[in-house]
Amino acid sequence: MGTSEGSIMSEPNHGQVTFGVRVRATAVLLVAVVCFSISPAWGSVPEPRRPVVVASFDFVESVVLARMYTDALRNAGIPVRLESNLGPRELVQPALRQGLVDVVPEYLGTALEANDPHADADRHDAAAVHAQLATALGHWHLRVLTPADAQNQNAFVVTRQTADRLSLHTVTDLGRLTRAVVVGGPAECPERPYCLIGLRDVYGVRVRRFVPLDGQAQTLDALSQGVIDVAVMFTTDGALGNPQLVALEDDRALQPVENVAPVVSARAVGRYGKRLVDVLDAVDARLTTGTLRVLNWRVVFGGNRPAAEAHGWLERQGLVARR
Numbered sequence: 001m002g003t004s005e006g007s008i009m010s011e012p013n014h015g016q017v018t019f020g021v022r023v024r025a026t027a028v029l030l031v032a033v034v035c036f037s038i039s040p041a042w043g044s045v046p047e048p049r050r051p052v053v054v055a056s057f058d059f060v061e062s063v064v065l066a067r068m069y070t071d072a073l074r075n076a077g078i079p080v081r082l083e084s085n086l087g088p089r090e091l092v093q094p095a096l097r098q099g100l101v102d103v104v105p106e107y108l109g110t111a112l113e114a115n116d117p118h119a120d121a122d123r124h125d126a127a128a129v130h131a132q133l134a135t136a137l138g139h140w141h142l143r144v145l146t147p148a149d150a151q152n153q154n155a156f157v158v159t160r161q162t163a164d165r166l167s168l169h170t171v172t173d174l175g176r177l178t179r180a181v182v183v184g185g186p187a188e189c190p191e192r193p194y195c196l197i198g199l200r201d202v203y204g205v206r207v208r209r210f211v212p213l214d215g216q217a218q219t220l221d222a223l224s225q226g227v228i229d230v231a232v233m234f235t236t237d238g239a240l241g242n243p244q245l246v247a248l249e250d251d252r253a254l255q256p257v258e259n260v261a262p263v264v265s266a267r268a269v270g271r272y273g274k275r276l277v278d279v280l281d282a283v284d285a286r287l288t289t290g291t292l293r294v295l296n297w298r299v300v301f302g303g304n305r306p307a308a309e310a311h312g313w314l315e316r317q318g319l320v321a322r323r
Contacts, residue, residue, distance in 0.1 A: 051079040052268045052276065055086045055101040059186075060216075060299050060306065061152060061236060061292055065105035067310030068283050069262060073103075075320040076279045078272050084306075088188060089114060097140045102268040103280070108133060108147055109256025111263065113193060115140075123256035130261070141266040145277060147259035148284035150292050152236040154194055154255055155247040156183075159223060163246040170251040171203045174230065180208035184222050185232025187212035195232060198254040216300050236289055238297020260287055286317050 052073060056066035063084050073080045083101055086092050093114060095101045108129045112119050116136035121128040126147060133144050156171055168174055174181070189195040190210050199205045211228050213219045220239055223231040233240065233247070240247055262280045269276060295313060298304045314320040 049079060051081045052103060053081050053083060053101045054103040055083040055092055057092055058085050058087050061296055062105055063306045064295050064310050067307050068314055069103055069280060071311050071314055072279050072283050072319050076275060078276060099265060102265040104263050106261050106263045107152060107258040108261055109258045124253060126257040126259050129257055143264050143266060143269060145262045145264060146281045146284060147261040148287035150260045150287040150289045151258045152234050152292060153258045155233050155235045157231045157233045157245055157247050160244045160246055168248060170249040172251050174248060175203040175205045180206035181229040182209045183207050183230045184211035184213045184219060184228035189232050194255055202252055202254045236292035236296055238293055238301055282319060
């Protein structure tokens with residue numbers, strides 16, 4: 001995920017100057033607003049009672065994960081406040097570094113790229129990526145906890161009709177096409193090495209145009225209606241269970257490991273110690289890629305609330321008391 005951003009995760013972007021200026025300006029404004037809203041409250045609350053601030057990126061899976069962390073911490077008697085759907089990495093990362101939030105569900109490969117783009121760890125070795133990420137985050141008084149088995153990587157997706165017509169099975173096959181393609185996905189994609197940059201540089205795909213799209217529903221509509229040829233999605237998208245969609249094999253291993261892992265402020269760990277770490281580790285120990293795909297489907301296509309899905313999953317795992 002590296003949405004992604006990472007995610008993404010790797011979260012995919014148009015590289016226009018105006019967009020970059022807007023993101024930076026918005027980041028400054030957000031930090032100012034968050035600082036204004038949080039600092040006075042913290043200054044008036046005794047240290048042991050200060051809440052842990054959990055934040056999420058602005059996509060469904062991150063919101064669900066942040067809800068899980070919030071409910072599990074609250075169940076353990078730790079005061080917590082949720083800043084859900086805070087924004088893309090360009091907003092969340094500065095807030096985390098400046099101590100405005102304490103816990104963020106992260107993705108190993110994308111987090112390492114964002115915090116230390118010159119790191120020499122094998123991006124396909126989760127232990128090596130985790131170790132270098134821990135070092136990079138240490139400079140900001142942050143810790144990365146134990147990664148989950150669950151991963152969410154970028155996926156390049158075409159319709160079954162397109163795959164059959166052009167004999168597409170791998171991303172390399174896409175790079176062999178003589179005509180340029182139209183790619184659509186999250187707005188950050190053109191600036192991300194595991195998204196449009198990698199598609200061009202690693203696979204040699206000719207991209208005629210990139211279409212920034214807002215959310216999975218819009219992306220699927222654009223793909224099914226032929227507005228785009230290739231959709232940037234995530235490997236945990238519930239939509240990938242549809243047989244009419246084909247996620248092309250990443251046969252040159254562009255995508256790094258993207259195990260979910262909580263990034264936590266040293267301040268919060270110092271305040272609540274092993275209890276906080278154990279709670280977050282217990283959540284991640286039970287997360288699988290299949291779990292994320294099902295939960296994403298239930299929210300996006302089933303119309304269920306992220307809060308309800310997150311709490312229901314925690315109840316089924318025995319991590320919180322049943323309501």
